[in-house]
Amino acid sequence: MINFSNVNKTYPGGYLALKQVSFSLAAGEMAFLTGHSGAGKSTLLKLISMMEKPSSGSICVNHNELADIKYQQIPYVRRGIGMIFQNHNLLKDRTIFDNVALPLIIEGVSHKEIRKRVSTALEKVHLSAKLRCYPHMLSGGEQQRVGIARAIVNKPPILLADEPTGNLDPKLSLDIIRLFEEFNAAGVTVLIATHDLGLIARMKYRTLTLKEGTMINDGIVDGLQAKGGIDE
């Protein structure tokens, strides 16, 4: 579903953020992506979602060779990817319903279909009662769940999350990861970038570890190994 082959990313100014990164994530797999601050986690997610271009190497996402994708086709590729951010990126002056509906409005989906799909997405994140609220009326964990509902409302086969539990306490973090597990059980491929080594150690999922732009580990990590990968 996601394949990186010898990918390098140099930012303007010459900083080499990813070095010869290769890995594959199969359809229906769920994995964590970890590493110290600045290791290249967000860069890797941005390459998958075509927010950045690789300097060399090849990336294949959902059967699309990204190098062959023309500028006008980028929205089509992005429709297959749900993105979740730490800071939710919700529109403050719009209701929860409107925030979740946004990707469907952009796609030109009919009002009737939007109502149906937004209701289903909010049910999945257990927020049906809040659809007329505004973001500031919700707790941090609830706002994060709205972000998740918005990411899954058009049923993408891939979910990418960048520090989705960053501001949440351990109990709420676990609730969010359980939601990802539910989507994964329904066949969605999930990649979660996180610093939270406690969470990673508890969940026992495949973990990709970056260090200064190099993939130094790929497998199930226990707490100590994960710490070594980051602090060394």
Ligand SMILES: Nc1ncnc2c1ncn2[C@@H]1O[C@H](COP(=O)(O)OP(=O)(O)OP(=O)(O)O)[C@@H](O)[C@H]1O
């Ligand atoms: N647009 C950019 N231009 C230049 N350098 C960049 C740009 N974006 C990121 N970088 C650099 O690339 C490196 C990797 O950044 P990235 O955001 O991918 O790290 P990260 O692992 O996600 O870090 P964090 O956990 O702190 O979010 C950093 O040194 C960063 O300064």
